[in-house]
Amino acid sequence: MSNRLLGVIACAILIQGVALAQQTHPDLSGVWSYAIDRAPAALKKEQNGKVTLQKIDQSARHGSVGSVGGVLPSTPKPSYKPEFQARVKELSDHESKTDPVFYCGKPGVPRIGPPRKIVQLPNEMIFLYEDISGDPYRIIPTDGRPHRARANPSHYGDSVGKWDGDVLVVDARNFVDDTWFGEDGYIHSDAMRVIERIWKDGENLMWQATVEDPKMLTAPWTMPARLTKPSAEALEESPKCVETDGPRLLNDDHHLQR
Amino acid sequence: MRHKIAAAACAVLTLVAIASLEAHHSPSAIFDMAKHIAVTGTLTRIDWINPHIVLAVEARGDGGKIDQWTFQSNPPSWYRSVGLARADLAKAIGQTVTVGGVRARDGTLYGYMDKIKLPDGTSLELVNGAESK
Numbered sequence: 001m002s003n004r005l006l007g008v009i010a011c012a013i014l015i016q017g018v019a020l021a022q023q024t025h026p027d028l029s030g031v032w033s034y035a036i037d038r039a040p041a042a043l044k045k046e047q048n049g050k051v052t053l054q055k056i057d058q059s060a061r062h063g064s065v066g067s068v069g070g071v072l073p074s075t076p077k078p079s080y081k082p083e084f085q086a087r088v089k090e091l092s093d094h095e096s097k098t099d100p101v102f103y104c105g106k107p108g109v110p111r112i113g114p115p116r117k118i119v120q121l122p123n124e125m126i127f128l129y130e131d132i133s134g135d136p137y138r139i140i141p142t143d144g145r146p147h148r149a150r151a152n153p154s155h156y157g158d159s160v161g162k163w164d165g166d167v168l169v170v171d172a173r174n175f176v177d178d179t180w181f182g183e184d185g186y187i188h189s190d191a192m193r194v195i196e197r198i199w200k201d202g203e204n205l206m207w208q209a210t211v212e213d214p215k216m217l218t219a220p221w222t223m224p225a226r227l228t229k230p231s232a233e234a235l236e237e238s239p240k241c242v243e244t245d246g247p248r249l250l251n252d253d254h255h256l257q258r
Numbered sequence: 259m260r261h262k263i264a265a266a267a268c269a270v271l272t273l274v275a276i277a278s279l280e281a282h283h284s285p286s287a288i289f290d291m292a293k294h295i296a297v298t299g300t301l302t303r304i305d306w307i308n309p310h311i312v313l314a315v316e317a318r319g320d321g322g323k324i325d326q327w328t329f330q331s332n333p334p335s336w337y338r339s340v341g342l343a344r345a346d347l348a349k350a351i352g353q354t355v356t357v358g359g360v361r362a363r364d365g366t367l368y369g370y371m372d373k374i375k376l377p378d379g380t381s382l383e384l385v386n387g388a389e390s391k
Binding site: 044 | 286287288305306307308309330332333334335336337338339340341342362363364368378379380381382383384385386
């Protein structure tokens with residue numbers, strides 16, 4: 001075999017190796033802690049004189065993001081154009097009666113937060129969620145294809161993903177306009193676009209979203225990042241949602257929930 | 259006794275309030291957090307539904323008439339995360355239980371359950387995580 005042929009083979013192997021390395025991304029697959037805040041209470045059980053206490057581990061849902069790399073600067077609230085500010089405040093002030101999520105409505109993206117389960121395949125990502133409004137899924141191509149041209153608007157939108165180094169960047173758009181993208185009356189238009197960034201920090205999953213809505217916001221809003229720990233709790237079909245408290249509400253009291 | 263009632267009311271307020279984190283209004287918009295009640299009767303139904311599980315209890319009220327009580331409690335996913343399944347409560351259907359909780363402000367036979375005593379003597383109670391440390 002000539003030196004020239006050996007050189008060609010070596011180059012081919014090298015090029016293939018580089019290509020393979022470029023295709024190697026962090027594996028985001030796994031089951032992650034429940035996306036919705038749970039009461040940090042405990043269940044006390046007394047049986048035959050024996051007392052046991054089963055607590056909720058809130059840290060699985062609210063890990064500290066202080067020292068995690070890759071987190072984008074964020075602000076606590078979005079900035080609405082002046083003509084929408086009164087409407088947003090009114091909705092927020094009466095959230096217990098106006099928030100669709102209180103009445104079994106779909107939270108949509110980004111309000112649903114990080115997925116409960118990720119299945120990472122070579123050409124697509126599958127996100128599975130648990131939510132009281134149902135258990136949505138998202139199938140996100142990562143093979144470079146564009147957004148679907150004739151997709152109908154939906155609560156979870158039309159998504160495509162790409163890798164930016166070790167970060168999966170999901171571009172979601174084509175939403176219906178009847179969800180809130182956060183508490184406090186965060187309404188949006190059909191022009192909303194959401195960019196989610198998802199990456200690993202050790203064994204944990206990081207998730208951070210940016211909301212763009214040129215019709216209603218003065219600037220894109222990057223939300224605070226969330227750290228979610230791995231979970232051993234299997235996904236379970238969410239029971240049907242039947243809200244009956246609405247007519248009983250005697251005031252506007254409500255609490256943060258998502 | 260007064261102290262005990264106040265402490266219980268406080269725990270319920272905290273518990274039910276934080277329970278609403280799952281996606282709901284404040285319980286104080288419906289329930290009188292200072293009015294803690296205990297109802298003993300026959301457990302007739304358990305609905306394992308969102309946003310709150312629901313229990314129905316038939317209890318003998320004033321004058322001997324049968325009162326139909328309805329209690330809601332934390333969401334199914336909350337109970338799942340503390341290891342309690344529907345079957346753990348459903349086994350008591352048709353039997354006598356005592357349900358503790360707070361009562362609706364509108365005076366109806368409606369409450370938020372924070373404690374239940376099952377026929378076999380087992381007691382299950384939502385307690386404040388901070389206090390239980």
